[in-house]
Every structure is written in C-alpha cells, then in structure tokens.
Amino acid sequence: MADLFLAIDAGGTAVKAAVFDLTGRLVAQRSIEVVTIHRENGWVEREPEAFWRGTATAIRQLTKAEIAADRIAAVACTGFGNGVFLVDAEGRGMRDGIVSVDHRAQGIVDAFERDGTAERIEAITGHRIWGGQTLMQLVWLARNEPDVVRRTRWALACKDFLRMRLTGAATTDPTDASGGGMLDLARGAYSEALFEAAGIPELASRVPEIVENSGIAGYVSHEAADETGLIAGTPVVAAMMDVSACVLGAGSVGADTLTMIAGTWSINAVETRAPIMKRPPILNMIHRDRACRLLADGSPTSAANLNWYLSRALGSSVDVRQANALVAESPVEAWRCHFMPFVSGPAPRRGAFVGMTNSDDQGSMLRAIYEGVAFQHRRHAENVVSYVAPQSPQKIRLAGGASKSAVWAQVFADICGLPVEVPEGEEIGALGAAMCAAVATGHYPDLVFAAQAMCRVERTAAPRSHLRDFYDERYGEFLRLDRRLAGLFDPSAEH
Numbered sequence: 443m444a445d446l447f448l449a450i451d452a453g454g455t456a457v458k459a460a461v462f463d464l465t466g467r468l469v470a471q472r473s474i475e476v477v478t479i480h481r482e483n484g485w486v487e488r489e490p491e492a493f494w495r496g497t498a499t500a501i502r503q504l505t506k507a508e509i510a511a512d513r514i515a516a517v518a519c520t521g522f523g524n525g526v527f528l529v530d531a532e533g534r535g536m537r538d539g540i541v542s543v544d545h546r547a548q549g550i551v552d553a554f555e556r557d558g559t560a561e562r563i564e565a566i567t568g569h570r571i572w573g574g575q576t577l578m579q580l581v582w583l584a585r586n587e588p589d590v591v592r593r594t595r596w597a598l599a600c601k602d603f604l605r606m607r608l609t610g611a612a613t614t615d616p617t618d619a620s621g622g623g624m625l626d627l628a629r630g631a632y633s634e635a636l637f638e639a640a641g642i643p644e645l646a647s648r649v650p651e652i653v654e655n656s657g658i659a660g661y662v663s664h665e666a667a668d669e670t671g672l673i674a675g676t677p678v679v680a681a682m683m684d685v686s687a688c689v690l691g692a693g694s695v696g697a698d699t700l701t702m703i704a705g706t707w708s709i710n711a712v713e714t715r716a717p718i719m720k721r722p723p724i725l726n727m728i729h730r731d732r733a734c735r736l737l738a739d740g741s742p743t744s745a746a747n748l749n750w751y752l753s754r755a756l757g758s759s760v761d762v763r764q765a766n767a768l769v770a771e772s773p774v775e776a777w778r779c780h781f782m783p784f785v786s787g788p789a790p791r792r793g794a795f796v797g798m799t800n801s802d803d804q805g806s807m808l809r810a811i812y813e814g815v816a817f818q819h820r821r822h823a824e825n826v827v828s829y830v831a832p833q834s835p836q837k838i839r840l841a842g843g844a845s846k847s848a849v850w851a852q853v854f855a856d857i858c859g860l861p862v863e864v865p866e867g868e869e870i871g872a873l874g875a876a877m878c879a880a881v882a883t884g885h886y887p888d889l890v891f892a893a894q895a896m897c898r899v900e901r902t903a904a905p906r907s908h909l910r911d912f913y914d915e916r917y918g919e920f921l922r923l924d925r926r927l928a929g930l931f932d933p934s935a936e937h
Contacts, residue, residue: 444515447879448504448672449872450497451684452521452600454478454541454706457493459500460872461509464885466896468867470508472500478541486544488600490527490535494607498669505671515883516677517608517662518875521601523621523683523725526579528594533606536594537587543742545573545788547582559639566636567620568627568718568726575724576622577640584642597648601681608670608678609660612650615680616728617736619652627735630728653680655731656881656889679882681875685709685738686729691874692839692865693897695730695890700827700835702819702854703870704844706746706786710822711738714830723826730889731881739826742786743818745843745850747793748811750785762847765808770849772805774856775912779807780923781814790932796923812850816857817920823858838862841870848901855903857913866900873897 446469451458455478460471474496479487505511524542529535540546551571554560560571571578576599584591598606599618606612619625619632626633637646653659659680667674681687685703689711694701696713703709711725713734718726729736752760760768772778779802785793795807827835838860844850845864855862867873877892886892 444513446509446513446515447876448514448517449875450519450604451869451872452604454522457497457500458869458872459504460869461504462873462876464880466873468869470504471869472503474500479538485546486541487538488541489538490603494604497604501670501672511671511673514672514676516679516879518679518681518879519601519605520681520684520687520871520875523599523618523685524574524576525600526576527598527600527603528590529596529598529603531595537590539600540579542574547578548573550581551578562639563636564722566626566633567623568722569623570722570724571623572724577624580645581640581642584645594648596650597645598650602650605659605678608662608666610663611660613653613659613680614650615653615655615682616732617683617686621683621725621727624649627726630732655680655682656878658882677882679879681878684871685711685725686727686736687871687874688841689736690730690877690889690893691870691897692841693893694839695893697833698836699839700823701839703842704744704815704819704840705842706744707740707742708744708819708822709738709740710819710826711736712826712830712835716830718829723829737826737829739822741788743783744815747783747785747815751811766847766849768805769809769812772809774909778802779810780920781810782924782927783814783818791928792931794927812853813857815844816854817917820858820917840864851903855905856909857917859905859910861905862903863899864901866898
C-alpha cells in the first residue's frame, strides 16, 4: 500500500531524504553530507554529479534498509532557492552549480541600481534584485561564460536539478520561479520583457515549465530507479523552495502568523494577498498553489553564529546543551556585552562582541549571541511586516536550529513581544514538501488541509511583559551599534 511520502531536502551542507506518513510523522530519514566548494575568490559552488550521487545514496539507504519502495506514494523535492544549475538536455551539469550565498553578481546589481535597470526589472518581478538571485546570476553567466550558456539547455534551481535527475523532465514551481526573480509577478508567468530588461533575451528559452506546488511534475525514470531503489513510475511532485516549504511545514497559514526560520539564514516571512506599495523585499513569492504570496526578508545571520562560536571559538569544549544551560543561568536584566551576528556577513558587516567589561563571562557572552540573533530576526521581521501594514501578525512560528532550544525560543518571545510556537519535529522543510505530495496524490484536498492534518505545535513561549522595556532599549542599542560598526568595515566610507 502506497501510504508514505518521500521528501528530499537539499540544504547548505547536506541533502536529506525523509519519509513521512499521512499524519506528518517522520518515519525514517537519511542524511548525506554534500561538499559545497568555497573558492578563494569568494565564489560558492556545488559539483552537480556529486550532489546527485549524494541524493541517490540517501534514497538508496532508505529503500534498501528501512522503507519498502512500494509504500512510497510520491516523491517531492525542496532545497535552497536562488543560485542556479546549468545543465544539458539530459540534466548533466555544464559547470558547477552556483549557490545562493555566492554574490559574484553584486557588481552587476550595483550597476543596475545606478543606471535605472533595477527599477525596470523590479517593476516586473516584484522582487528586489540582489547578488545571489537567480536572475542576476544568469546575467553574470551570460556576460562571463557565454560559451557555457550557449551549450546549456536548462537553467534550474537546485531542487529542480535533483527532480530532473529523478524524472528526466525539466520543470520548476511558482516559488522557485518567482523567488529567483524570473517571473512577471502580476501575470505569474515568464516574460520576454524581463529577460530583455536584464540583457539576457537568449536565456528566455532556457527556463523550465512551471508546475504548481501540489502538481505532479514527472515520474521516476528507470535510470533513477536503478540508482535509488525507487520504483519506476512513482510520481514526483513540483513542491517548493525551502523557504516556502518551511513556512508550510511549520503550519503557518494565514496573515496572523509570522514565520521565523533560524538556521544558517535569518528568514522571516508572512503571507499576504495585498499589493506591494514600495520597493519590494528580496523575496515576494507566489506561494501555496497560488493562493497567496509569501513575503520574506533575511540575511545569513542566524543560529549558525552559535555553531561557529562553540566549534571555532570554544573548540567544542561547550556543547549546545551546556550552552542552553549557561544562558538560562545568566541573569536577563544584568549588564552584558552585545553580539553582532555577522560572522557570515553580509559584507561590509562583520561579527563582533561589543561593550565587554570584566563582568562578562561565558554565560553572558552566550546570552548575547542568542539575543543578537533574535534582534536581527526582529529587524527583518519589522521590515517584512511593514509591507503588509496595517496587518499585524499575532504570533510567531519558530523553526530551524534555534527552535530546538527552549531558552532561545523564550529569548525570541521576549525580544519580539509575541508568543512563539515551535512546531513538532525537526525536518520542517521536508515536511512541507511531503504536504505537497500528500495533496498531489489526493490524500488531502489542498495544502491548508494538509498543514492542519500534518503539523502540530510541540511547545510555546509567551513574552514576559516586565522585560518589554528592557529589550526595547537593548534592541535600540543593537541597531545603533550596527549602524556605526558597519561604517568601520566599509572601504567606501574611507576618506
């Protein structure tokens, strides 16, 4: 009986194969580390064949040892958005894939903003252009690697590359297509005028067909079946970019919920149907089978800062459990330093402890890290919520690494002044993809029903009212410090 859903989640360091049942329970999982290449010139890339082999290995481990392949009703892929994989007609990489944290195209973005091209593009896409955006990466490739582009048949997002290797079909979905700045947002379709405005008209024929999130995009090929142990002909669903999948997997449906994904990136998202009345955010995606749009703002400034501190600064002498205990013991309203959560950028910002005194200790420094990450989430959240005013979210759904810590969830609640709900389970993005598969196979009528049936809240944290003024003042200090420190690291500010 085909009663399970296999979700593939391609992250920044690993690809996961996770199997869920109809209630959203995680039945089995395998994770394979995938090498992301950080080149000396700042480029960040992933070798396509190794990426696919890792994915196939993770699936094979499940089908060989834990899950009978005939129980899998459908497969769905999710993964990091933006960046781009250039492939031939068979889905073989023409070059290493570009990851979204690679901002080689930032110089083009800066030039487009100076000459007015950015405004023309943004009027069509409804997205702010930025260096890691798929559209901008394609502009860079067309200018710098024209021979590769000429030989390319398809330009794909990372999850779409994996799906093509599973099915042989080149497809995408509305979240990746719109989230990569590739669509006329008002029409929800590709636009020749957009590719003309970006100066890459030749690439309009290299973009894949768009299939709805809960639509079947293809079927497992015989070749992929041999590599993975899946049954040939198993449906493969279009699903979503990881941001959308995490929002859905967290059960965030409706304008009253603000989703915060605290992992490598600080992602802060809210659903809306309202038009954007000012310069758009970096993500303004067609979401949830076109039922609404998902607005998101963020930066690489979240829970990965703690991982860096524990592993690199402390040499792994303190683990996460011990860090949580130290933060819980550190007095909330005592004086302590600030932590600026920019260890991974974005440039020109850099990470820093600021305002340290001899009263600071390991606990206060760790609490400063927890707070700095939450402050940055609040900053992004305030920006994204400003697009939907007077709509005001009434609660936060917190996912990602920080959500695993009860003390960190409490810090988020106190700093943001909203109740925080932590969804059950750890593979929230994969669960969102599985929800798409459950709808595609007729088990639920739509994605709202699927989210209600497959997502549960594990615990909550209520904001403590007596800390509101304290944290508002400390948040203001954080913003002032950031403005001043950013100038110190900006070469263009020198005279």
